[in-house]
Amino acid sequence: xxxxxxxxxxxxxxxxxxxxxxxxxxxxxxxxxxxxxxxxxxxxxxxxxxxxxxxxxxxxxxxxxxxxxxxxxxxxxxxxxxxxxxxxxxxxxxxxxxxxxxxxxxxxxxxxxxxxxxxxxxxxxxxxxxxxxxxxxxxxxxxxxxxxxxxxxxxxxxxxxxxxxxxxxxxxxxxxxxxxxxxxxxxxxxxxxxxxxxxxxxxxxxxxxxxxxxxxxxxxxxxxxxxxxxxxxxxxxxxxxxxxxxxxxxxxxxxxxxxxxxxxxxxxxxxxxxxxxxxxxxxxxxxxxxxxxxxxxx
Amino acid sequence: xxxxxxxxxxxxxxxxxxxxxxxxxxxxxxxxxxxxxxxxxxxxxxxxxxxxxxxxxxxxxxxxxxxxxxxxxxxxxxxxxxxxxxxxxxxxxxxxxxxxxxxxxxxxxxxxxxxxxxxxxxxxxxxxxxxxxxxxxxxxxxxxxxxxxxxxxxxxxxxxxxxxxxxxxxxxxxxxxxxxxxxxxxxxxxxxxxxxxxxxxxxxxxxxxxxxxxxxxxxxxxxxxxxxxxxxxxxxxxxxxxxxxxxxxxxxxxxxxxx
Amino acid sequence: xxxxxxxxxxxxxxxxxxxxxxxxxxxxxxxxxxxxxxxxxxxxxxxxxxxxxxxxxxxxxxxxxxxxxxxxxxxxxxxxxxxxxxxxxxxxxxxxxxxxxxxxxxxxxxxxxxxxxxxxxxxxxxxxxxxxxxxxxxxxxxxxxxxxxxxxxxxxxxxxxxxxxxxxxxxxxxxxxxxxxxxxxxxxxxxxxxxxxxxxxxxxxxxxxxxxxxxxxxxxxxxxxxxxxxxxxxxxxxxxxxxxxxxxxxxxxxxxxxxx
Ligand SMILES: Nc1ncnc2c1ncn2[C@@H]1O[C@H](COP(=O)(O)OP(=O)(O)O)[C@@H](O)[C@H]1O
Ligand SMILES: [Mg+2]
Numbered sequence: 111x112x113x114x115x116x117x118x119x120x121x122x123x124x125x126x127x128x129x130x131x132x133x134x135x136x137x138x139x140x141x142x143x144x145x146x147x148x149x150x151x152x153x154x155x156x157x158x159x160x161x162x163x164x165x166x167x168x169x170x171x172x173x174x175x176x177x178x179x180x181x182x183x184x185x186x187x188x189x190x191x192x193x194x195x196x197x198x199x200x201x202x203x204x205x206x207x208x209x210x211x212x213x214x215x216x217x218x219x220x221x222x223x224x225x226x227x228x229x230x231x232x233x234x235x236x237x238x239x240x241x242x243x244x245x246x247x248x249x250x251x252x253x254x255x256x257x258x259x260x261x262x263x264x265x266x267x268x269x270x271x272x273x274x275x276x277x278x279x280x281x282x283x284x285x286x287x288x289x290x291x292x293x294x295x296x297x298x299x300x301x302x303x304x305x306x307x308x309x310x311x312x313x314x315x316x317x318x319x320x321x322x323x324x325x326x327x328x329x330x331x332x333x334x335x336x337x338x339x340x341x342x343x344x345x346x347x348x349x350x351x352x353x354x355x356x357x358x359x360x361x362x363x364x365x366x367x368x369x370x371x372x373x374x375x376x377x378x379x380x381x382x383x384x385x386x387x388x389x390x391x392x393x394x395x396x397x398x399x400x401x402x403x404x405x406x407x408x
Numbered sequence: 409x410x411x412x413x414x415x416x417x418x419x420x421x422x423x424x425x426x427x428x429x430x431x432x433x434x435x436x437x438x439x440x441x442x443x444x445x446x447x448x449x450x451x452x453x454x455x456x457x458x459x460x461x462x463x464x465x466x467x468x469x470x471x472x473x474x475x476x477x478x479x480x481x482x483x484x485x486x487x488x489x490x491x492x493x494x495x496x497x498x499x500x501x502x503x504x505x506x507x508x509x510x511x512x513x514x515x516x517x518x519x520x521x522x523x524x525x526x527x528x529x530x531x532x533x534x535x536x537x538x539x540x541x542x543x544x545x546x547x548x549x550x551x552x553x554x555x556x557x558x559x560x561x562x563x564x565x566x567x568x569x570x571x572x573x574x575x576x577x578x579x580x581x582x583x584x585x586x587x588x589x590x591x592x593x594x595x596x597x598x599x600x601x602x603x604x605x606x607x608x609x610x611x612x613x614x615x616x617x618x619x620x621x622x623x624x625x626x627x628x629x630x631x632x633x634x635x636x637x638x639x640x641x642x643x644x645x646x647x648x649x650x651x652x653x654x655x656x657x658x659x660x661x662x663x664x665x666x667x
Numbered sequence: 668x669x670x671x672x673x674x675x676x677x678x679x680x681x682x683x684x685x686x687x688x689x690x691x692x693x694x695x696x697x698x699x700x701x702x703x704x705x706x707x708x709x710x711x712x713x714x715x716x717x718x719x720x721x722x723x724x725x726x727x728x729x730x731x732x733x734x735x736x737x738x739x740x741x742x743x744x745x746x747x748x749x750x751x752x753x754x755x756x757x758x759x760x761x762x763x764x765x766x767x768x769x770x771x772x773x774x775x776x777x778x779x780x781x782x783x784x785x786x787x788x789x790x791x792x793x794x795x796x797x798x799x800x801x802x803x804x805x806x807x808x809x810x811x812x813x814x815x816x817x818x819x820x821x822x823x824x825x826x827x828x829x830x831x832x833x834x835x836x837x838x839x840x841x842x843x844x845x846x847x848x849x850x851x852x853x854x855x856x857x858x859x860x861x862x863x864x865x866x867x868x869x870x871x872x873x874x875x876x877x878x879x880x881x882x883x884x885x886x887x888x889x890x891x892x893x894x895x896x897x898x899x900x901x902x903x904x905x906x907x908x909x910x911x912x913x914x915x916x917x918x919x920x921x922x923x924x925x926x927x
Contacts, residue, residue: 162760170765187784245680249688255900256893257859259866260874263881263889268703343773347863350775357776365779373783377776384771468821486825499818503921504840514826516836545921563826 189371198375207360207376211383214356217273218338218345221280225341226334229285233292233333234322258283258340259347266352276348283344284337288330295329296322331395338391342384416477417567417599418442418465423474424624425460434460435471436624442599442616444566447590449602449610451661452620458603459495461625462571465601466492478567491565495572497552501544507531507555508540514563530562533592550581554588561592568593570602574609583641586613594637607657611650612639619660629660705887713891717876718898726876727895733789733872734861734899737796741853745801746846749808750834753842759809770806774799774856775863787868792861799860800853807849811842844918847911854907858900873899 171191178188189197201207236243262279269275299322307321349358357380364373419441426433434457442448452458463469464476467483467490475482478490486492491514494500501510511530515523531537534554544552553573560568570589574582590613593600604610610617617631633653635644644650689707696704716722752758777798785791815838823833865874873892880888912919919925 159760159764163764166761166763166765169761183784187780241680244677245684248681249685252897252901255855255858255904256897257855257862257900259859260862260877260893260896262866263877264886264893266881267884267886267889339771339773343775343859346773346775347866350778351866361776361779365783370783373779377772377780380776381768381772384773385768388771463821466821466825468824486827488827490825492821492825494818494821496818499816500822502819502822502837502840504843504917513822513836516828516832543917543920545917545923 187370189374193371194374194378197371198379201372201375202379207372207379210355210357210360210376211379214342214345214349214358215383215387217276217354217356218280218341221277221345222284222334222338222341224277224281225284225288225337226330228281229288229333229337230292230323230330232285233289233330234296234318234326236289237293237296238318238322254286258344262348262351271352271354273354275352276345276354279348280341280344284341287336287340288333291329291333291336292326295326298329299325328395328399331391331399335388335391335395338387339384342387346380415443416441417444417446417479418601419475419477419480420461420465421475421477423464423471423476425457425464425469425471433472433624435464436626437474438620438625438627439474440618440627440630442567442601444599445597447593447600447602447613447615448618449604449614449616450618450620451604451607451610451657452625453622453661453664454605456620456622457625458605458620459571461620462492462569462601462603466490466569488563489566490569491560491563491567492569493553493556493560493571493573495575497544497549497556497576501552501556501559503543503545505543506540507536507542507544507547510544510555511558511562513559526562527558530558533561533595534558534588548581549577550585553577553585557585557589557592561596561598564596565598567599567601570600572604573602575605582609587641589613590637590639607661608645608654611654611657612641612645617653617657619657619664621664628664631657631660702884702886705890709887710890710894713885713887714894717873717891717895722876725871726873726892727899729789730861730865730872730874731899733792733864734796734857734903737793737860738800738854738857740793740797741800741804741857742850744797745804745849745853746808749805749846750812750838750842752805753809753812754830754834754838759813766802766805766809770802774802774860778863778867782868787870792864792869792872795864796857796860800857803849803852803856804846805849807845807852808842811845812838814845815841844915847907847915851904851907851911854903855900858896858903862896 174188174191177183178185178190198207202211236246258279261282265275265279269278303321303325304317307317312320345356346358346361348354349356350362351358353359353362357376361373361376364370364376420438422437422439423435424433424437425435438461440448440450450458450461460469464471467476467478467486470484478487502513505513508527508531512523512527515526518526528537528540531540534557536551536554536558539547539551539555544555547555557573573589574585577585586609589600589602592598602610602613607617611631611633614633617633619628619631620626621628631653635647635649635653692704693707696706717727752762774795778795781791781795781798785794812834819837819841820833823837828836861872862874862877865872866878869875873895877889877892880886880892
């Protein structure tokens with residue numbers, strides 16, 4: 111091989127999207143001028159975003175209605191958008207859908223919390239105890255790709271149909287992204303932090319609390335956000351399969367009873383719930399961990 | 409409008425350009441001409457807008473005001489007889505193609521047999537024939553820049569644009585590349601537009617040096633370089649004429665940086 | 668020298684841990700006989716029937732077939748649509764909010780309407796798998812296409828490439844690393860959707876086999892089925908990584924990693 115050039119590190123480490131970069135440059139230049147320019151740029155962008163959103167959703171709704179109108183799919187299975195929205199509002203305001211969403215979230219949140227705690231401990235242990243990491247690697251590599259929904263029958267055999275079973279399943283499914291994210295976060299801690307700690311007389315035990323945990327919190331947050339989507343899938347699947355109350359049972363019962371409009375309304379409401387949950391997590395992360403990479407990008 | 413008959417391959421006529429959102433224009437009323445077969449160098453400090461100017465000259469970007477004429481015509485896309493070597497070889501050579509495939513990138517419309525021959529000839533011209541099967545990331549910086557040069561000349565352009573092509577290689581490689589580029593441009597009787605921040609390089613290589621001001625970029629002055637070719641890295645750079653011209657260009661640029 | 672010593676040490680640690688866990692399992696299964704913990708030999712026998720014997724055709728192959736078709740549809744469709752969206756600024760501005768919304772609908776929620784409209788058919792299961800897989804691929808393709816080095820696109824323009832040629836010869840390759848990351852996530856989701864679609868509505872496939880074994884309290888079958896799914900997931904992931912290594916060998920080299 112001939113001399114190796116400096117690797118394309120700019121790209122490899124994920125260069126910022128050109129759009130963002132030029133926007134920053136633009137905003138930076140604008141700052142020299144009295145106020146207005148920055149605001150104008152922002153307004154322009156925000157307005158463009160809303161226009162795009164309106165256009166995009168508009169096209170989707172029109173396509174939906176065209177499919178209905180041409181009867182490509184039995185129109186009884188595909189209610190009109192207006193009917194879905196109306197049903198969604200009715201079912202949400204003091205209706206059973208609101209209760210179902212709330213019930214699901216009340217199983218989802220503790221399950222995710224459990225996963226976060228277990229995942230953090232496991233991730234730190236795996237990162238700091240090389241022997242444990244090496245010994246458990248084949249088992250974890252084998253367990254990881256097993257979709258946790260496949261374990262529901264096992265959980266039924268061993269744990270029955272109660273809330274313990276649902277929580278266990280949610281936690282089991284969402285623990286993996288957290289474990290591996292935390293592990294990567296701890297392994298990625300700059301050794302200088304640890305050395306700084308040693309110089310200031312921090313012992314190994316307190317080092318975990320004072321250096322390791324704060325440094326890996328952004329990774330934990332990323333892991334939890336990834337896990338939250340999987341946790342929601344598990345929550346709903348368990349409800350659908352064994353009839354625990356929540357969105358999953360609501361959906362399944364709507365289908366079985368031919369309440370097609372209610373079914374579609376529940377699906378789109380679930381999307382909104384997922385969107386809001388993710389938004390809340392991002393906002394919390396931004397607020398609590400201002401140093402995380404997720405925020406630096408913005 | 410300027411007629412084709414005036415012999416200019418590139419006419420930049422009073423162009424201005426700003427980036428969206430940035431109120432200060434980058435280029436402001438810039439004008440110069442390049443005759444057929446002429447080697448023009450544009451010098452200006454880093455960040456003054458040289459790349460922006462070159463992108464306008466390549467018709468990759470349109471000026472907000474004024475016009476760029478390619479052989480007398482306003483174009484909205486780069487013409488087939490124009491070629492460019494970008495500033496950063498690391499970002500312009502395709503890492504998924506071998507050196508040979510990179511060089512042949514612009515010859516998709518040419519038959520395989522002819523393509524292979526032209527690629528081989530271009531690689532020989534830049535003395536890279538031994539590395540044809542390697543990937544760009546297996547080459548040194550100087551070799552990568554030679555590969556980019558081969559990719560540009562293989563399409564047999566009439567006008568070659570070079571954006572600080574020697575900025576990120578070491579000094580000895582830079583001299584070798586300068587000699588190579590001058591040799592190739594003379595052999596192919598190319599019109600060459602070189603953008604650089606290195607004043608000595610500009611004086612050494614060009615027939616004419618265009619000096620830019622900073623923020624916003626305007627043409628400060630044009631300096632004709634009447635030193636005969638072939639030029640030699642040592643002998644030419646020791647002649648009084650070279651030293652005088654270099655002094656002149658240095659002074660012009662330094663005045664700009666002061667302001 | 669020390670390297671091989673370390674490797675032997677690692678291997679013995681791994682074998683010890685696995686053997687220890689299996690021994691505890693076997694001990695527990697023998698001490699507390701019941702449906703929750705079957706003895707290892709029974710699990711192994713059931714597993715062997717799944718990968719080798721009569722159950723291969725009724726349980727494993729139908730699942731694999733649906734998973735592969737659904738995954739391929741999602742991979743090709745997601746890549747094509749995603750690259751097109753990523754290359755066009757206006758298309759991106761329009762579709763981004765919709766995609767940002769749609770990706771938060773848990774894929775499982777699509778099962779009831781799919782069941783309603785398509786019935787308990789293979790088409791339905793393939794659709795559900797493809798629906799689950801397509802979002803990571805789509806988003807990865809958009810992201811990859813948007814992050815293409817601008818100089819690459821300029822080079823394509825100077826060489827006179829049109830929009831289609833630009834996507835085919837430049838954007839596709841430049842987006843490939845991102846695309847493969849999306850495909851890896853999609854494969855995991857595809858496996859999930861495969862199992863769910865069979866747990867809820869199927870008369871064959873590995874998910875159905877697991878569920879039936881559970882209803883019949885044949886716990887060995889349940890565990891064996893899960894092991895088979897693990898095997899499938901492991902093999903497919905390994906296969907995808909192999910393809911990725913071949914297709915993206917230039918990317919490793921570019922980033923300064925060792926190339927084989
Ligand atoms: N896409 C862009 N958006 C906004 N500003 C830009 C963009 N590209 C370049 N600029 C700004 O224009 C100026 C000139 O850039 P450039 O032409 O690359 O300079 P040079 O090539 O002389 O170093 C710089 O100040 C840079 O910040
Ligand atoms: Mg530049």
